[in-house]
Amino acid sequence: MLRLILLSAAALSVTASAASAETIRWARAGDSLTLDPHSQNEGPTHALAHQIYDPLLQRDMAGAIIPALATEWATLPGNPNVWRFKLREGVTFHDGAAFDAEDVVFSLNRAKADTSEMQELLASVIDIRAVDAYTVDLETEGANPLMINNLTNTFMMDKGWAEANDVAKPLDHNAGETTYATSNTNGTGAFMLVSRSVDEKTVLQANPNYWGADIYPHQVSEIIYTPIQSSATRVAALLSGEVDIIQDVPVQDLGRVGATDGLKVVTAAQNRVIFFGVDNVDGPTADVRVRQAMNMAINRDAIQQIVMRDQSDPTGVIMPPFVNGWTEALNEFPAYDLDAAKALMAEAGYGDGFDIALNCPNDRYINDEAICQAAVGMMGQIGINVTLDARPKAQHFPFIKEGNSDFWMLGWGVPTFDSHYIFNYLLHTNIGSRGSWNPTGFSNAEVDEMIVSLESETDLAVRDATIAKIWDIVQAEQVHLPIHNQVLNWGMKDGINFDVQPEDQPHFQFLTFN
Amino acid sequence: MLLIILRRLGQSIFVLFLVAFISFMIFRYVGNPVDNLLGQEATTERREALIESLGLNDPLHVQYFDFVVRALQFDFGVSYRTGMPVAEMIVQRLPATIELALVSAVFAILLGVVAGVYTAINRRGFIANAILSSSLIGVSLPTFLIGVLLIWIFAVELKWLPSFGRGTAVDLGFWSTGFLTISGLKSLILPGIMLGLYQMTLIMRLTRAEMLEVLRQDYIKFAKARGLPDRTVYFGHALKNTLVPVITIAGLQLGSIVAFAIITETVFQWPGVGLMFINAVYFVDIPVMSAYLLLVGTLFVLINLIVDLLYLLIDPRLRDGQLRRAGS
Numbered sequence: 001m002l003r004l005i006l007l008s009a010a011a012l013s014v015t016a017s018a019a020s021a022e023t024i025r026w027a028r029a030g031d032s033l034t035l036d037p038h039s040q041n042e043g044p045t046h047a048l049a050h051q052i053y054d055p056l057l058q059r060d061m062a063g064a065i066i067p068a069l070a071t072e073w074a075t076l077p078g079n080p081n082v083w084r085f086k087l088r089e090g091v092t093f094h095d096g097a098a099f100d101a102e103d104v105v106f107s108l109n110r111a112k113a114d115t116s117e118m119q120e121l122l123a124s125v126i127d128i129r130a131v132d133a134y135t136v137d138l139e140t141e142g143a144n145p146l147m148i149n150n151l152t153n154t155f156m157m158d159k160g161w162a163e164a165n166d167v168a169k170p171l172d173h174n175a176g177e178t179t180y181a182t183s184n185t186n187g188t189g190a191f192m193l194v195s196r197s198v199d200e201k202t203v204l205q206a207n208p209n210y211w212g213a214d215i216y217p218h219q220v221s222e223i224i225y226t227p228i229q230s231s232a233t234r235v236a237a238l239l240s241g242e243v244d245i246i247q248d249v250p251v252q253d254l255g256r257v258g259a260t261d262g263l264k265v266v267t268a269a270q271n272r273v274i275f276f277g278v279d280n281v282d283g284p285t286a287d288v289r290v291r292q293a294m295n296m297a298i299n300r301d302a303i304q305q306i307v308m309r310d311q312s313d314p315t316g317v318i319m320p321p322f323v324n325g326w327t328e329a330l331n332e333f334p335a336y337d338l339d340a341a342k343a344l345m346a347e348a349g350y351g352d353g354f355d356i357a358l359n360c361p362n363d364r365y366i367n368d369e370a371i372c373q374a375a376v377g378m379m380g381q382i383g384i385n386v387t388l389d390a391r392p393k394a395q396h397f398p399f400i401k402e403g404n405s406d407f408w409m410l411g412w413g414v415p416t417f418d419s420h421y422i423f424n425y426l427l428h429t430n431i432g433s434r435g436s437w438n439p440t441g442f443s444n445a446e447v448d449e450m451i452v453s454l455e456s457e458t459d460l461a462v463r464d465a466t467i468a469k470i471w472d473i474v475q476a477e478q479v480h481l482p483i484h485n486q487v488l489n490w491g492m493k494d495g496i497n498f499d500v501q502p503e504d505q506p507h508f509q510f511l512t513f514n
Numbered sequence: 515m516l517l518i519i520l521r522r523l524g525q526s527i528f529v530l531f532l533v534a535f536i537s538f539m540i541f542r543y544v545g546n547p548v549d550n551l552l553g554q555e556a557t558t559e560r561r562e563a564l565i566e567s568l569g570l571n572d573p574l575h576v577q578y579f580d581f582v583v584r585a586l587q588f589d590f591g592v593s594y595r596t597g598m599p600v601a602e603m604i605v606q607r608l609p610a611t612i613e614l615a616l617v618s619a620v621f622a623i624l625l626g627v628v629a630g631v632y633t634a635i636n637r638r639g640f641i642a643n644a645i646l647s648s649s650l651i652g653v654s655l656p657t658f659l660i661g662v663l664l665i666w667i668f669a670v671e672l673k674w675l676p677s678f679g680r681g682t683a684v685d686l687g688f689w690s691t692g693f694l695t696i697s698g699l700k701s702l703i704l705p706g707i708m709l710g711l712y713q714m715t716l717i718m719r720l721t722r723a724e725m726l727e728v729l730r731q732d733y734i735k736f737a738k739a740r741g742l743p744d745r746t747v748y749f750g751h752a753l754k755n756t757l758v759p760v761i762t763i764a765g766l767q768l769g770s771i772v773a774f775a776i777i778t779e780t781v782f783q784w785p786g787v788g789l790m791f792i793n794a795v796y797f798v799d800i801p802v803m804s805a806y807l808l809l810v811g812t813l814f815v816l817i818n819l820i821v822d823l824l825y826l827l828i829d830p831r832l833r834d835g836q837l838r839r840a841g842s
Contacts, residue, residue: 033595033596120555120557173594177592178592199793227783230781234678236678392796398549430558432558433558433559
């Protein structure tokens with residue numbers, strides 16, 4: 001009897017693998033938080049939403065902007081305040097409804113709603129109008145030359161479906177409500193939702209009417225997405241052949257995965273920079289010479305080789321290389337020079353050093369706590385006595401945002417791929433809607449003014465000059481202590497051809513099989 | 515008798531309120547959920563407005579009182595993390611945890627008792643000593659490491675068993691079970707062993723000690739003198755008398771198996787309430803955390819209540835006034 005069961009199990013597994021030759025079993029550390037495309041502005045949530053829903057335009061696997069549901073876009077001649085989008089014709093939602101301008105107007109308004117987490121990216125939009133069935137105008141308050149960079153994760157929903165299911169607005173956390181769109185979808189994307197169990201398994205199936213079927217390879221017939229939180233288990237699942245592709249390969253297992261027959265590791269620079277913030281106003285770090293000394297005392301090469309096992313790109317600026325405004329010169333960092341650092345410390349009157357606490361997350365960035373531990377030793381060499389306080393992100397971020405820390409670690413991704421996004425949140429004075437991640441106290445009226453001017457400057461040459469000028473001031477002031485840009489590693493079967501996307505978002509319509 | 519039961523029930527409810535209160539005090543130190551709820555672009559005003567409207571600025575006793583009032587109506591709110599009703603999430607995930615706990619309890623009791631009896635009878639045997647010393651390793655290694663080792667051997671090297679998940683579960687409407695499919699059964703083996711290993715060694719050592727104690731008793735000597743076969747002496751007479759304390763301990767351990775499932779479920783990505791809880795802690799998902807702690811509290815209180823009542827049933831001396839000692 002037992003033999004019979006085993007035999008039939010073997011037979012079943014054989015037929016299953018033959019029938020699903022183009023199934024991709026995909027694992028990463030975290031699950032998507034919600035299927036509602038406007039309810040969370042978070043990496044894994046967008047990554048899943050991209051399979052099911054489409055934005056007007058999106059970033060491809062190399063990070064370049066390509067058309068999605070819009071085929072053309074430009075500001076109106078003579079009126080830089082209005083962006084005109086030509087929509088793709090003949091697109092249908094998964095339930096068969098046609099996609100047109102009405103859906104775009106609805107979706108953008110939904111993304112702007114007060115319960116939406118995408119609202120800040122659309123803050124400059126004052127009106128969204130349908131010109132005809134396949135043309136939409138988006139009017140901004142003043143010119144916004146970078147409007148389209150903010151739309152790459154803003155997904156389009158069907159107006160009729162959303163209204164019929166009473167999800168015209170994203171979920172309201174305050175009301176303690178739950179909505180249909182949290183666990184049901186109707187997109188235009190390459191894959192349709194088959195089933196979903198949170199933190200366990202989400203099954204998607206290829207959309208037979210996908211508009212991009214002739215544009216992209218679109219070879220994957222089914223996606224089985226399983227979050228696996230424990231990194232050892234995630235690697236084990238890849239090694240044992242239970243999954244085909246994993247994101248977030250821990251650096252200590254890269255060698256093992258790469259050396260395994262039939263598996264490979266694909267690596268690419270990530271759009272995320274890791275750095276230390278310091279109090280620019282109070283205490284010893286208010287002196288720019290102390291900040292420069294600390295910057296010189298960070299042995300970035302040692303962090304790269306030992307802590308990160310070569311999986312990082314050391315940098316001297318808090319800007320990933322994808323970002324508009326990045327230059328080779330800015331990226332250069334000072335040589336690791338203890339004598340020069342000590343001399344600067346003495347000049348600033350801190351020749352005997354000082355005590356400071358370093359606040360660090362321990363569950364957010366790659367080897368975050370280990371980097372901080374290394375920094376404790378490095379600062380010790382120039383007399384700075386650092387006590388490390390490593391905590392989960394849920395405690396770390398509120399702590400630093402409320403200005404309680406003098407010395408902290410932070411990472412920053414730049415979804416718009418433009419320097420303005422860094423300036424606006426990390427360097428503008430913390431006031432109103434700007435500077436919300438700037439607890440350094442750095443506040444420079446001239447810089448603030450230039451940051452605001454970037455938002456409406458349509459002459460790109462002038463704009464780039466302003467960006468360069470801001471970076472010069474910021475670098476001279478040594479507002480932050482940059483460490484490195486993270487590197488992404490995806491582990492996958494040899495039979496798969498798939499690039500690593502700099503925002504850590506796999507778009508499976510691009511995947512091909514050997 | 516009825517009065518005693520009512521009094522015990524009253525005490526249990528008081529304990530539950532206390533559990534809820536202590537958990538609310540702990541939540542203050544877990545962190546703040548707003549930075550997880552809001553995108554990184556959110557303005558400072560919007561952040562403060564959300565903190566205010568979620569009631570996170572309210573004093574502790576106000577938050578606690580709100581929770582108790584809603585909990586009494588079985589309203590546990592909506593998860594911050596998933597946007598789903600907490601009660602629904604628990605109902606969906608409880609079967610996975612209960613099935614896992616059941617498998618590991620059966621594994622622990624069966625293997626523990628058999629190994630305990632064996633090592634007691636063959637006290638100086640080579641195998642018995644090997645079992646005893648290897649059980650020491652089982653107790654001293656962290657369960658997390660044991661889980662990873664099991665995955666490494668049976669999933670990666672031998673490829674016999676799955677390294678994560680629950681396999682294919684069959685939905686019976688009110689209950690989703692992994693017992694009805696081969697992949698479901700295979701998935702239960704490794705996490706079941708990891709979760710049950712510690713309890714197994716505990717039960718084994720307890721059985722062995724009790725058995726050795728019993729074997730020294732006069733009636734065993736008499737039984738042997740009467741020429742009864744070893745089998746009858748060991749299993750008919752000795753084991754029966756050994757089992758009473760073993761069953762008591764095993765019953766009490768059932769609660770801790772469910773509570774310890776948090777680590778096992780994280781290692782094996784087991785979709786149960788333990789994994790739900792650990793994710794809630796990372797996210798500071800207060801509605802889920804408070805409901806889970808109340809659930810576990812209820813479980814422990816219920817088990818203790820049943821044990822107390824069983825004592826009453828077994829031992830008539832306890833019925834008149836000595837209850838407090840038995841329950842302590």
